[in-house]
Amino acid sequence: MKSVIQYTLFLLFLCGIDSWAQSVPAIFEDTSPIALQLRFSIKEIKKSRSDSVYFPTYLKYQNKNNQWDSLGIGVRARGNFRRKYCYFPPLRMKFKKSLAQETPFEGNKSFKLVLPCQAGKAGNILILKEYLCYKLLEPVTPYFFHTRLTNILVTDLNDKHSKSNSLVGFLIEDDDLIAERLYGKVIEGVIPPGQLNDTAAIVSDFFEYMIANTDWSTTGQHNTKVIQLKGNKKVPLSYDYDMAGLVNAPYATVNESLGIKNVQERVYRGYCRNESVMQYVRANYLQLEPSILKVMDDHQSYFSHGEFLQMKAFIEQFFSVLRSDHQFRNAIVLSCRTN
DSSP states (O other), X not given: OHHHHHHHHHHHHHHOHHHHTSOOOHHHHOOSOEEEEEEEOHHHHHHOOOTTOOEEEEEEEEOTTSOEEEEEEEEEEOOSHHHHHOSSOOEEEEOOTTTTTTSTTTTOSEEEEXXXXXXXXXXXXXXXHHHHHHHHHTTTOSOOOOEEEEEEEEEEOOSSOOXXXXXXXXXXXXXXXXXXHXXXXXXXXXXXXXXXXXXXXXXXHHHHHHTTOOSOBTTTTBSEEEEEOGGGOEEEEEOOXXXXXXXXXXXXXXXXXXXXXXXXXXXXXOBOOOHHHHHHHHHHHXXXXXXXXXXXXXXXXXXXXXXXXXXHHHHHHHHHHHHOHHHHHHHTGGGOBOO
């Protein structure tokens, strides 16, 4: 009973009751993959470096009668690494809310669309692994991006001929919509570590350590957004996990100055904070272990048996560190960042 009360207090402290009261956008309530079709010139959008230039096209989707319909949208490439090294760049799509009424996208005006780096089964599996990272965050904190898998036919329009590829991808909720749901606002620029809510920051730092991701920064807002809530409370929202050890993409790289040689080596990159709060978050992660492992089990069908067992064992290693006082102190408490 004590652990249940402690966990409930943890959630209330972390997010506040009003944060939970907000409804999930309709498109993310359905967990089945949504079928989409999209046509654009990959070469053209990758060449454009402006975040304000969107290329017009149509997004095809299946309506309530399972017939294909279309929505006029604008698309642009996002990100740097995948834009340079991958055939398919991650995209941002935007459209008018008024045009999206009575479509699956009603209530939204923008999405991120994550596509495989390359076409083929291997690329699709990597996308499913990255999608799983987003789902693993959901039991941990209310500060996460909702996602929805898609089976999408992408047609590349170029000068010589058009080529279509059937891909697995996923949609990511717009950060402004999250801020609205949490009664907050997205803030830009450099965020000193001391301005972030301690508990929310540690929860996020532990999660990055759990999936062995080092490609992020809350201070510089690299692969992290910061939302300011009521009472000037600032909380991080992490995203883009393709460099994480759990995904283990063949193109993933690490900064060897961190003392690791490959992406599956964990290193704690959170800033040093009050140890009592770190121990508090530690205890609640252990409380959440069954829920986190259940998310793994719920997505087992996406992977081969051997691959799934390796991924689950990788996550279980994280909980082994938390259960050991010695490992926890050395790997996390004494390894936190001071600058």
